[in-house]
Amino acid sequence: MTDGTGRRPGPRIEEVARVAGVSKSTVSRVINGEQYVSARARDAVHRAVELLGYSPNHAARTLAGSKANAIALVVSEQGSRVLADPFFAGVLRGVHTELTGRRIQLLLMMSASHDHHDLVGYLSGGHVDGALVVSLHGADPLPRMLHDCGVPLVVGGRPLAGNGDVPFVDSDNFTGAMLAARHLADLGRQRIATIAGPKDMAVGMDRLSGWRRALGERRLPTDLVVHSDFTPESGARAMAGLLTRAPDLDAVFVAADIMALGALQVLHSSGRRIPEDVAVVGFDDSVMAATAVPPLTTVRQDVEQLGRTMTWRLLAGLAGEEGLPPSVLLPTSLVLRASA
Amino acid sequence: MTDGTGRRPGPRIEEVARVAGVSKSTVSRVINGEQYVSARARDAVHRAVELLGYSPNHAARTLAGSKANAIALVVSEQGSRVLADPFFAGVLRGVHTELTGRRIQLLLMMSASHDHHDLVGYLSGGHVDGALVVSLHGADPLPRMLHDCGVPLVVGGRPLAGNGDVPFVDSDNFTGAMLAARHLADLGRQRIATIAGPKDMAVGMDRLSGWRRALGERRLPTDLVVHSDFTPESGARAMAGLLTRAPDLDAVFVAADIMALGALQVLHSSGRRIPEDVAVVGFDDSVMAATAVPPLTTVRQDVEQLGRTMTWRLLAGLAGEEGLPPSVLLPTSLVLRASA
DNA sequence: CTGAAAGCGCTTACAG
DNA sequence: CTGAAAGCGCTTACAG
Numbered sequence: 249m250t251d252g253t254g255r256r257p258g259p260r261i262e263e264v265a266r267v268a269g270v271s272k273s274t275v276s277r278v279i280n281g282e283q284y285v286s287a288r289a290r291d292a293v294h295r296a297v298e299l300l301g302y303s304p305n306h307a308a309r310t311l312a313g314s315k316a317n318a319i320a321l322v323v324s325e326q327g328s329r330v331l332a333d334p335f336f337a338g339v340l341r342g343v344h345t346e347l348t349g350r351r352i353q354l355l356l357m358m359s360a361s362h363d364h365h366d367l368v369g370y371l372s373g374g375h376v377d378g379a380l381v382v383s384l385h386g387a388d389p390l391p392r393m394l395h396d397c398g399v400p401l402v403v404g405g406r407p408l409a410g411n412g413d414v415p416f417v418d419s420d421n422f423t424g425a426m427l428a429a430r431h432l433a434d435l436g437r438q439r440i441a442t443i444a445g446p447k448d449m450a451v452g453m454d455r456l457s458g459w460r461r462a463l464g465e466r467r468l469p470t471d472l473v474v475h476s477d478f479t480p481e482s483g484a485r486a487m488a489g490l491l492t493r494a495p496d497l498d499a500v501f502v503a504a505d506i507m508a509l510g511a512l513q514v515l516h517s518s519g520r521r522i523p524e525d526v527a528v529v530g531f532d533d534s535v536m537a538a539t540a541v542p543p544l545t546t547v548r549q550d551v552e553q554l555g556r557t558m559t560w561r562l563l564a565g566l567a568g569e570e571g572l573p574p575s576v577l578l579p580t581s582l583v584l585r586a587s588a
Numbered sequence: 589m590t591d592g593t594g595r596r597p598g599p600r601i602e603e604v605a606r607v608a609g610v611s612k613s614t615v616s617r618v619i620n621g622e623q624y625v626s627a628r629a630r631d632a633v634h635r636a637v638e639l640l641g642y643s644p645n646h647a648a649r650t651l652a653g654s655k656a657n658a659i660a661l662v663v664s665e666q667g668s669r670v671l672a673d674p675f676f677a678g679v680l681r682g683v684h685t686e687l688t689g690r691r692i693q694l695l696l697m698m699s700a701s702h703d704h705h706d707l708v709g710y711l712s713g714g715h716v717d718g719a720l721v722v723s724l725h726g727a728d729p730l731p732r733m734l735h736d737c738g739v740p741l742v743v744g745g746r747p748l749a750g751n752g753d754v755p756f757v758d759s760d761n762f763t764g765a766m767l768a769a770r771h772l773a774d775l776g777r778q779r780i781a782t783i784a785g786p787k788d789m790a791v792g793m794d795r796l797s798g799w800r801r802a803l804g805e806r807r808l809p810t811d812l813v814v815h816s817d818f819t820p821e822s823g824a825r826a827m828a829g830l831l832t833r834a835p836d837l838d839a840v841f842v843a844a845d846i847m848a849l850g851a852l853q854v855l856h857s858s859g860r861r862i863p864e865d866v867a868v869v870g871f872d873d874s875v876m877a878a879t880a881v882p883p884l885t886t887v888r889q890d891v892e893q894l895g896r897t898m899t900w901r902l903l904a905g906l907a908g909e910e911g912l913p914p915s916v917l918l919p920t921s922l923v924l925r926a927s928a
Numbered sequence: 929c930t931g932a933a934a935g936c937g938c939t940t941a942c943a944g
Numbered sequence: 945c946t947g948a949a950a951g952c953g954c955t956t957a958c959a960g
Contacts, residue, residue, distance in 0.1 A: 308953035480879035648937035
């Protein structure tokens with residue numbers, strides 16, 4: 249028998265029960281891994297499932313059961329699109345990896361701030377068991393809105409203050425930036441600038457803090473700061489501004505590789521040699537870093553691991569696991585190339 | 589009343605029916621936009637829906653109805669991850685935009701070739717109404733497998749020969765490459781090379797064909813071809829190889845911006861001035877193009893539009909629309925900057 | 929440990 | 945144009 253589309257409906261739980269010689273209830277128990285089932289029944293069911301190629305109907309499970317068997321990956325469009333793209337693809341891959349083999353659907357949603365309301369309504373309506381929110385903009389109200397509606401969630405990227413009880417996973421941006429700035433100081437540089445991210449994004453502020461901390465340790469001045477927005481163009485503008493302000497600067501920590509590309513362009517056209525005149529360190533170890541001119545020393549973060557960890561944390565929380573860390577910071581490390 | 593998670597279940601169709609003073613059947617008809625409903629009933633239902641904030645239960649609709657109210661976005665991991673990342677993020681945004689306001693869930697799946705089988709099983713099992721497959725590797729068997737199982741689908745990126753009846757949407761890579769190569773010829777360049785994509789990806793072959801066509805028109809030699817794999821490193825290697833083979837080359841069309849970055853690096857270290865000695869044109873107009881050194885002349889494609897068009901085509905097909913184009917090619921255009 | 933039965937919230941012929 | 949009723953394919957107390 250085929251339906252209108254030509255696809256054949258698979259076997260139902262009823263048929264599995266008949267073949268296995270047990271009731272539908274028992275089949276359901278085996279499939280859901282409940283413990284009070286005899287080994288004999290369990291084996292029979294497994295064989296029948298195998299034989300028939302049975303796969304449970306998702307809609308029916310969700311309707312009958314008390315859980316949705318689905319989680320949402322929400323991308324809040326606040327914050328920089330440019331930073332978000334490669335970041336997002338990596339996170340997605342991690343989420344997917346972690347979900348493999350579990351019968352959990354991954355729903356994808358995007359939300360600009362003006363339609364947060366609809367999204368919250370949908371997510372709190374029981375369509376999903378929880379949500380993964382990728383939100384790079386620290387002041388984004390979405391995480392808190394979801395939290396207040398009781399939707400279990402994990403945020404990718406540290407929220408700014410005021411979201412105290414929402415668990416998050418983030419790269420250790422502070423330490424990564426500190427390593428970068430220390431490296432520049434170790435090279436003997438005296439006038440170390442930074443092109444930072446926006447003030448309202450935690451990722452920007454954490455990288456700035458790490459830079460400040462390292463220079464503070466070495467008693468170096470921390471006056472050369474320009475905020476920028478994670479686009480190559482803004483990186484170029486920021487670099488031009490810094491050169492005007494401090495023609496004697498001899499190093500710059502750029503808070504994202506993508507901005508570093510713009511900065512390198514400006515340094516070149518100003519006639520500076522890199523790293524002889526100005527040493528440059530980026531952040532992200534993105535795919536362009538190694539083929540920049542010159543190849544870019546940068547801080548590596550593992551975005552795929554970020555996605556995996558978010559997913560693990562959400563599912564563990566849903567499963568009621570005890571003693572989970574409220575939040576997780578993933579390690580970052582310095583990758584040395586020619587630019588510093 | 590709240591469930592275990594603290595989320596409150598919304599109103600059911602029954603309550604809407606009571607408030608509107610009609611039967612559940614009528615509410616269902618109004619919500620699904622059927623035509624034989626009195627204006628009076630329709631208004632009453634709309635008011636009740638508004639008043640109660642009713643939103644239909646997805647699982648129940650799917651179970652009761654004959655459609656899944658969901659489509660899958662499948663990313664086949666065949667082909668270059670590097671090219672796929674920014675490409676994918678743009679496609680995703682387009683898909684999402686096109687889905688806005690329709691009650692269709694977007695499921696996300698990834699598949700490496702070894703688990704195509706499971707994926708096909710899942711998708712043909714009625715969990716989705718159709719699939720969008722992003723597959724940059726022309727020889728990927730997935731589109732055909734899905735097609736053979738009767739899953740309605742649209743492929744992003746032209747499949748290579750042998751997938752005759754699977755509808756696809758692609759950028760017009762041929763024309764874009766032709767414009768790029770013509771531009772180089774118009775500049776008076778005589779020894780025009782190309783760093784092409786892999787031979788087993790349609791995107792690579794189409795861009796190569798366009799380059800060949802333009803040079804053929806102008807009676808220029810088409811011997812300087814190196815195949816590469818869409819990574820910056822391979823672009824660098826290819827450029828080095830070309831310089832060895834033809835030290836006199838005066839222009840190169842690189843089939844992806846990301847490879848062009850590697851090529852520029854090698855040209856710089858070989859002492860060539862760009863564009864004076866060697867003119868360079870890329871493809872994609874990716875975010876790095878404008879801040880390359882020098883800024884990169886390139887071919888623009890609209891990846892978000894690609895996602896939108898794929899989605900439109902799939903939904904139109906599902907709705908039974910007549911006279912749909914089997915496939916669609918989206919325009920590309922030359923963006924002039926300093927490198928050529 | 930197991931089965932019969934109710935019920936999840938919708939859609940869809942069917943009869944009017 | 946409308947309503948009563950059956951049914952989608954599961955899960956889950958309940959009773960044994």
